[in-house]
Amino acid sequence: MADSFGAPVAVSSDAFYFEKDKSKSILILGVGNYLMGDEGVGVHVIQEMATMKLPDNVDILDGGTGGFLLLNCFESYKAVIFIDATMDGQKEGTISLIRPRFASDFPSALSVHDVGLKDMIEAVYLLDNTPDIHLFTISINEVVPMSLTLSSEVKEAIPKTIEDIIRLTERLSAEF
Template sequence: MGISRIVRTPTAVSSDAFFFEKDKSQSILVLGVGNYLMGDEGVGVHLIQQMADKPLPEGVDILDGGTGGFLLLNCFEAYKTVIFVDATMDGQPAGTISLIRPKFAADFPTALSVHDVGLKDMIEAVYLMDVKPDIHLFTISVDGVTPMTVELSPEAEAAIPETIKQILTLIAGLQGAFTTTS
């Protein structure tokens, strides 16, 4: 008896108009990035797809940023707080979840594919903006990428529910801190 895996078809989470039709300065954006067609490199996008099926706290938006680059810059202007999710090959065991508070673009781990160039350049641009969002970066360690597959390794797949739990815990703390300082 073999193990069956469910391969999810990506769904559109939202259109750009949704994000900018009203003031988002008090909202939190969870932004998953990566290449969905490169196996574990797309774990951030897979995470967003799973979050789309869950009830989210008020004032939280999610976005599949794909390989984004400069196209995501408007998000950093609109949101006061951005939570990134991305894969990294950082030498940690596959499936390791880390939370980084990047202060500079150089603090972002090396990405795994072509989205590295656009993402790093976009982050450099974010740090040049007059008003910078509060950025939190969740990384999921992976052993490598597998071109032309949407399947995740068991380690990356297993890390998604725990990462979502940690993101929701962070959001609760951020929202609690916001209400006590408002």
């Protein structure tokens, strides 16, 4: 969802996470800084998915650069799928899927907010109910401050990333 200027519109409410039983639900969480060009691709994916009809057991959230502020979301979900940018030296627009359990499992150069995200994942594993965590990364070459524009290669990776996410949610839902 976007306003008339194309900027994302977000609605935030802690009550959302407690409105229904999410023990068989999947959270798709896009992270990144929307104002830093390609670094915000995770948020762009969520904005695109907000226009789609998704299964009732799939929730989406624009996590921005929230880090520990997002921690309270995790105890309720069976699975969490992250989408984030990475500067891993691969060809721009390369999509990868990893299953992080600790900060050391993340790509060496996630994005500019990687410390908060990595620390948050380690904190998630200290919770009583730990979700099944998956991370889609999209390779980027640079961070462009104060830019809402994605490079063509990164923008072209969004539909394929969404297809991969949908396929993963279908597989995970079948396993619940």
